[in-house]
Amino acid sequence: MNKIIKGALFAAAVCIPGSALAQSWDMPTPYSDKVFHTANIIEFAEEVAASTDGAMNITVHSAGSLFKHPDIKNAVRSQQVPIGEFFLSRLSNEDAAYGIDSQPFVATSYEDAEKLWAAQRPVVTELLAKQGLMPLFAVPWPPQGLYTANEVNSVSDLGGLKFRAYNAALEKFAALAGAAPTQVESPDIPQAFATGQVEAMITSPSTGVSSQAWDFVETYTPINAWVPKNIVVVNKAAFDSLDASVQEAILNAAANAEQRGWEMSRAETDSKTATLAENGMNVVEPSAELMEGLKAIGAQMQVDWDASASEDAKGIVSTYNQ
Helix, strand or coil: CCHHHHHHHHHHHHHCCCCCHHHEEEEECCCCCCCHHHHHHHHHHHHHHHHCCCCCEEEEECCCCCCCHHHHHHHHHCCCCCEEEEEHHHHHHCCHHHHHHHCCCCCCCHHHHHHHHHHHHHHHHHHHHCCCEEEEEEEECCCCEEEECCCCCCHHHHCCCEEEECCHHHHHHHHHCCCEEEECCHHHHHHHHHCCCCCEEEECHHHHHHCCHHHCCCEEECCCCCCCEEEEEEEHHHHHCCCHHHHHHHHHHHHHHHHHHHHHHHHHHHHHHHHHHHCCCEECCCCHHHHHHHHHHHHHHHHHHHHHCCHHHHHHHHHHHC
């Protein structure tokens, strides 16, 4: 289906009052149904349908089945679909404000991550509004840990490893650690390791379990490097075309999804870390030497971030540090 036809269907879906299409939205998401983000979004869609008595139905297309992860944001912006989910810091090349939650060791706990999102949200909302988008809710991944074949005791142990990256910040982090970063999406992790494309990664215990990391690495080190978020956005024109009651139902369901998602993420950290261990992975507490080296990389990256960040982005950090 070409872009013109998709756009025409989108317009019909959101602009014809009382039509069947007017009550149906397709929603692409990048992660599989096994991932708690997707489960939370499915519950969000169910709540919208229930609270509108079926007047609005959102069909969730998970695991990049409708649009691949890199294309979801622009698909919503260009009105190919009205709503979608993506990893927020993927947009950091557009503005550093999008990627502050993926800056190493800025926020490493859920409490700090909540505080950071409170400072980040108004800026992100304004930036997205310029592209005709509106955020509905954001949910964090568990704090990011290190997956390697062998135990890592210092940054030098990462030297030369082919390192999976999922955004610009992690590419830079891996390079500064002496590793060789390679962009690999979550569904492609097992194949990337099996073919030797990557040898190590930093990601959440959720992704570690969903990709069955124990099949290709033996060690998980919970370095709690950052607490990044996924965000759900809606095309503002699509949202504005809805009846006020449906808008209210979506906003209420979004607020519930954000609260529920943060709770799910907290529970996920403990349960999925335990699952890694149950499947034979060595869960190793990071050494002081390793953490010192990693935090030094984080400090260097923050200096570089400050040098190129917009004033609005810097304002997020200022507000967060107050």
